[in-house]
Amino acid sequence: MKYSSFNLKEQNQKVESRIVVALERISEAFRVLLWNESKENSLSPIQIQILIFINFHSLEKCKVSYLADEFNMTKATISDSVKVLLAKDLVAKETDPIDTRSYSLSLTTEGKKIAKKASFFASSIEQPLEKLTEEQKTIMLNGLLKLIYDLNKSGIITIQRMCFTCSNYQLDNGVHYCKLLKSQLAESELRVDCPEHELLL
Ligand code: SF4
Structure with a gap:
């Protein structure tokens, strides 16, 4: 920098x-x-x-x-x-x-x-x-999730139980999907700390 x-x-x-x-x-x-x-x-x-x-x-x-x-x-x-x-x-x-x-x-x-x-x-x-409006909240949540994900990948934040690091998570053509819940997840529904999280290895 x-x-x-x-x-x-x-x-x-x-x-x-x-x-x-x-x-x-x-x-x-x-x-x-x-x-x-x-x-x-x-x-x-x-x-x-x-x-x-x-x-x-x-x-x-x-x-x-x-x-x-x-x-x-x-x-x-x-x-x-x-x-x-x-x-x-x-x-x-x-x-x-x-x-x-x-x-x-x-x-x-x-x-x-x-x-x-x-x-x-x-x-x-x-x-x-x-x-905030629902749109503002969704944009903020997504920005923060991406930031946390990158900080996790670079080892600055250790444990994460978020959708992006979960083996049940799928992203197809911009649609978020949880294989465990068998349900699509709206951007505003992506989880930061999920009790069902299974770490993607
Ligand atoms: S199990 Fe939880 S963390 Fe994993 S994809 Fe589903 S909702 Fe997200």
Whole structure:
């Protein structure tokens, strides 16, 4: 790259740079909102993210190694956070009956209560999006999906459970199709985090 997206002179000549800076602003908003939610519960942002993730994902994904990949962190960092959540009785260990050395994490009653409330931490970002037209939302979703896909391919974002990386996904003559659901997917229906996702190898 010849110049920085943050160089104002150059930025104002190039739409891609302005999008990068806009995304950076939005990531700051996420950071602040997550931080506020964490403080309210005397937890760290990653501990809140772990609770929210466990609340909405299947048990086999709620393992330390999967969480480390999900949040682009080391296993040691995730283990430290999990230790705190265990000590605060917000999560419990679910031992794998086949491999007793391995375990998944589930939420306790109190953990579920915090996760449910915390899962709305980004709702002030969702509200302005609701004011966009359906066409604007579809264009935005598609642009973001393509960006995430490319970042995943280049190794910057690790785990993805989106249609574009799923073995059930087909694109024929511009029509998106899910072989599992046996149904066409409108552009606005393409998924970012699908529970049925099967990684395309
Ligand atoms: S299974 Fe889910 S991620 Fe895969 S193509 Fe179908 S809707 Fe998309």
